[in-house]
Amino acid sequence: MAMNAPATGGPNPxxxxxxxxxxxxxxxxxxxxxxxxxxRVVGHVKAVDGVSFNVRRGETLGLVGESGCGxxxxxxxxxxxxxxxxxxxxFKDRKLGWIDIPTARRSELRDIRRNVQMIFQDPYGSLNxxxxxxxxxxxxxLVNGIASGxxxxxxxxxxxxxxxxxxxYMSRYPHAFSGGQRQRVGIARALALEPQLVVxxxxxxxxxxxxxxxxxxxxxxxxxxxxxxxxxxxxxLSVVQHVSxxxxxxxxxxxxxLAPTADLFFAPRHPxxxxxxxxxxxxxxxxxxxxxxxxxxxxDASNPPTGCHFHPRCRYAVExxxxxxxxxxxxxxxxxxxxxxxxxxxxxxxxxxx
Amino acid sequence: MTTELIDPPARTxxxxxxxxxxxxxxxxxxxxxTHFLMPGGTVRAVDGVSYTLHRGRTLGIVGESGCGxxxxxxxxxxxxxxxxxxxxxxxxxxxxxxxxxELTSLDPRGKVIRSVRGNEIAYIFQEPMSALSPIHTIGHxxxxxxxxxxxxxxxxxxxxxxxxxRQVGLPRPDAVLDRYPHQLSGGMRQxxxxxxxxACNPGILIADEPTTALDVTTEAVILDLxxxxxxxxGMAIQFITHNLxxxxxIADEVVVMYMGRQVERAPVSQLFHAPQHPYTxxxxxxxxxLGHRAHERLEAIQGMVPDPYDVPPGCAFHTRCRHYVPGTxxxxxxxxxxxxxxxxxxxAGEVA
Ligand SMILES: Nc1ncnc2c1ncn2[C@@H]1O[C@H](COP(=O)(O)OP(=O)(O)OP(=O)(O)O)[C@@H](O)[C@H]1O
Ligand SMILES: Nc1ncnc2c1ncn2[C@@H]1O[C@H](COP(=O)(O)OP(=O)(O)OP(=O)(O)O)[C@@H](O)[C@H]1O
Ligand code: SF4
Ligand SMILES: [Mg+2]
Ligand SMILES: [Mg+2]
Numbered sequence: 001m002a003m004n005a006p007a008t009g010g011p012n013p014x015x016x017x018x019x020x021x022x023x024x025x026x027x028x029x030x031x032x033x034x035x036x037x038x039x040r041v042v043g044h045v046k047a048v049d050g051v052s053f054n055v056r057r058g059e060t061l062g063l064v065g066e067s068g069c070g071x072x073x074x075x076x077x078x079x080x081x082x083x084x085x086x087x088x089x090x091f092k093d094r095k096l097g098w099i100d101i102p103t104a105r106r107s108e109l110r111d112i113r114r115n116v117q118m119i120f121q122d123p124y125g126s127l128n129x130x131x132x133x134x135x136x137x138x139x140x141x142l143v144n145g146i147a148s149g150x151x152x153x154x155x156x157x158x159x160x161x162x163x164x165x166x167x168x169y170m171s172r173y174p175h176a177f178s179g180g181q182r183q184r185v186g187i188a189r190a191l192a193l194e195p196q197l198v199v200x201x202x203x204x205x206x207x208x209x210x211x212x213x214x215x216x217x218x219x220x221x222x223x224x225x226x227x228x229x230x231x232x233x234x235x236x237l238s239v240v241q242h243v244s245x246x247x248x249x250x251x252x253x254x255x256x257x258l259a260p261t262a263d264l265f266f267a268p269r270h271p272x273x274x275x276x277x278x279x280x281x282x283x284x285x286x287x288x289x290x291x292x293x294x295x296x297x298x299x300d301a302s303n304p305p306t307g308c309h310f311h312p313r314c315r316y317a318v319e320x321x322x323x324x325x326x327x328x329x330x331x332x333x334x335x336x337x338x339x340x341x342x343x344x345x346x347x348x349x350x351x352x353x354x
Numbered sequence: 355m356t357t358e359l360i361d362p363p364a365r366t367x368x369x370x371x372x373x374x375x376x377x378x379x380x381x382x383x384x385x386x387x388t389h390f391l392m393p394g395g396t397v398r399a400v401d402g403v404s405y406t407l408h409r410g411r412t413l414g415i416v417g418e419s420g421c422g423x424x425x426x427x428x429x430x431x432x433x434x435x436x437x438x439x440x441x442x443x444x445x446x447x448x449x450x451x452x453x454x455x456e457l458t459s460l461d462p463r464g465k466v467i468r469s470v471r472g473n474e475i476a477y478i479f480q481e482p483m484s485a486l487s488p489i490h491t492i493g494h495x496x497x498x499x500x501x502x503x504x505x506x507x508x509x510x511x512x513x514x515x516x517x518x519x520r521q522v523g524l525p526r527p528d529a530v531l532d533r534y535p536h537q538l539s540g541g542m543r544q545x546x547x548x549x550x551x552x553a554c555n556p557g558i559l560i561a562d563e564p565t566t567a568l569d570v571t572t573e574a575v576i577l578d579l580x581x582x583x584x585x586x587x588g589m590a591i592q593f594i595t596h597n598l599x600x601x602x603x604i605a606d607e608v609v610v611m612y613m614g615r616q617v618e619r620a621p622v623s624q625l626f627h628a629p630q631h632p633y634t635x636x637x638x639x640x641x642x643x644l645g646h647r648a649h650e651r652l653e654a655i656q657g658m659v660p661d662p663y664d665v666p667p668g669c670a671f672h673t674r675c676r677h678y679v680p681g682t683x684x685x686x687x688x689x690x691x692x693x694x695x696x697x698x699x700x701x702a703g704e705v706a
Binding site for chain 1: 361374390392416417418419420424435480486523524525526529536538539540541542544545563566569570571572573574575578596597598599600601602603604605622623625626627636637640641642643644645646650651652653654655658659661
């Protein structure tokens with residue numbers, strides 16, 4: 001396939017291997033907090049604070065974590081919708097080879113933008129209300145000179161059918177659709193250019209479970225057919241478990257655990273992952289009221305706790321947790337954890353087949 | 355050092371007993387119809403929907419994307435966007451003073467319905483951004499709402515706003531109130547909107563996908579908050595969601611919709627353990643379950659969702675139903691098959 005073409009860009013980034021498509025190192029995004037008449041900077045929201053991960057070609061990397069922990073910000077850094085405060089993100093472009101996204105030149109960015117697409121969390125805000133579906137989905141094809149006229153029409157129809165919408169909808173505006181239908185429009189647009197990497201931010205949370213199943217099956221088919229790679233942000237852990245090859249768990253701007261999916265769900269090594277898994281609602285009304293609550297104050301990204309960010313809410317915390325930041329270390333092949341007590345704790349995961 | 359001293363978190367909470375369903379009716383929706391007259395034809399977004407909300411109880415609403423859940427909610431409040439029009443049915447609200455008020459006959463921009471919205475019936479929009487103004491801080495927006503509905507002074511409203519923001523689990527509420535919506539994460543925005551809706555102690559809460567943007571630990575906090583407010587104040591809740599795990603957690607009764615109509619209504623336990631309508635059955639089968647094998651193909655419902663301009667005749671689900679029998683499925687009625695369990699399927703009872 002075309003994506004195995006030899007790299008022409010920069011050298012392999014450190015810590016990368018042959019099958020990596022994206023390598024992020026020590027990524028940071030701090031948003032300034034301004035106050036008063038002079039808009040003086042009085043602090044920073046450390047939305048992403050030293051995040052490192054690799055994404056392998058053809059895999060789905062799940063990204064989960066508490067609301068506000070920096071998942072969308074991380075995604076936006078990959079798309080260069082934001083400039084990072086620090087760190088690198090190397091992407092292995094089909095044509096250009098390894099390129100550092102934050103420092104890419106304008107001409108390189110055009111190529112990267114074609115190959116890295118996003119499906120947004122908020123379909124309402126991300127679809128232009130004044131454009132018809134034909135214009136919304138066709139725009140990237142037109143701008144990149146890939147199709148026009150009746151070929152464009154055909155391609156848009158094909159994309160609509162791909163996501164389970166009627167091609168006749170083409171001339172309608174987004175407001176005429178329900179939330180879930182709009183989400184599928186967003187998916188069709190993201191896939192229009194057959195990108196290498198698709199960053200999906202809550203792509204199925206607005207869909208009913210049947211359409212959700214259809215869409216997840218579709219994303220998997222496309223992955224097989226087009227060799228797509230996904231970064232998949234979602235809150236529904238049963239969905240994440242279903243689609244992900246590996247999963248990264250974030251907590252207040254940092255990755256606290258990263259592991260192959262089965263390891264993470266069945267044998268978690270970080271206390272926050274354990275808490276997350278125990279809070280999943282059981283789809284059985286006869287077992288309600290059995291979710292576990294995560295006690296303690298929700299952390300504030302502009303003034304996070306010292307040491308391990310999770311320590312004020314962690315049931316296993318010891319003195320070292322309050323004072324020292326636990327590094328992300330590899331405990332077993334491919335299983336990285338940032339917890340002082342990871343080797344001694346035995347944590348509860350999901351019960352298989354439950 | 356060992357860890358034997360600490361028990362792992364286990365799902366120990368004893369299952370709650372189902373609550374009786376026959377508390378007083380506070381909202382009675384009868385044969386509601388809302389259509390969109392479009393150049394290409396008519397979309398019967400809501401086509402004869404009837405349900406009741408009961409004091410202190412939660413009605414879950416599920417159904418295919420586009421089946422009319424949001425438009426139903428908007429019809430109740432008289433905020434259907436154009437070119438939508440309420441073309442039939444009644445919505446009767448029992449007010450706090452015991453009097454009844456029919457809402458569909460009110461002027462949608464008039465004083466009466468405006469005093470009902472937010473005050474007696476709070477609505478959490480499916481898309482938080484559509485309920486928030488991008489040019490005002492979160493704090494400005496919530497204190498305005500509180501002042502409007504309670505007449506509180508500025509300081510008092512600010513204090514109340516901080517309390518509510520803390521209740522919905524936002525860190526540093528004082529700082530969050532000074533931010534603009536775009537400076538918050540998706541889930542923080544959603545919680546702000548939930549906070550605004552709950553700030554005025556509504557008698558009825560209509561929540562449209564209120565927790566989709568939340569992680570499970572935050573979601574647990576919100577559901578718990580909603581439940582405890584319900585216990586205290588007897589709030590009646592209409593909870594629209596795709597997440598069947600959440601329905602199992604919070605609903606007393608569930609309505610299942612398909613193409614603008616109800617196809618099933620049942621007490622929650624009955625719906626999960628003995629669903630009668632083939633659509634409900636298919637829905638439950640397509641749910642991914644935690645702990646099951648990854649990458650196993652999910653069981654989606656066969657066929658394409660019908661065009662809303664062209665609803666299939668007879669049973670609207672027949673084009674995708676594995677139990678369809680020509681001649682038998684032409685005009686299913688909505689029948690009570692067992693106490694408080696209604697189904698619209700000609701083959702109800704025969705299929706499982
Ligand atoms: N433009 C911005 N200006 C200031 N702060 C921001 C901005 N965007 C995000 N933040 C802050 O950065 C933090 C991380 O936000 P982000 O949207 O990445 O979270 P998230 O993990 O995607 O959460 P959710 O699950 O709720 O979508 C939050 O504290 C948020 O308030
Ligand atoms: N402003 C509008 N103009 C035209 N049609 C509309 C409009 N709003 C909704 N509709 C149509 O009404 C039908 C019902 O939409 P509604 O938003 O109620 O669906 P829903 O059940 O809430 O779906 P979802 O689960 O995806 O949010 C859909 O077919 C939709 O296309
Ligand atoms: S480092 Fe300490 S506080 Fe952090 S998760 Fe591990 S045990 Fe808990
Ligand atoms: Mg987000
Ligand atoms: Mg809706």
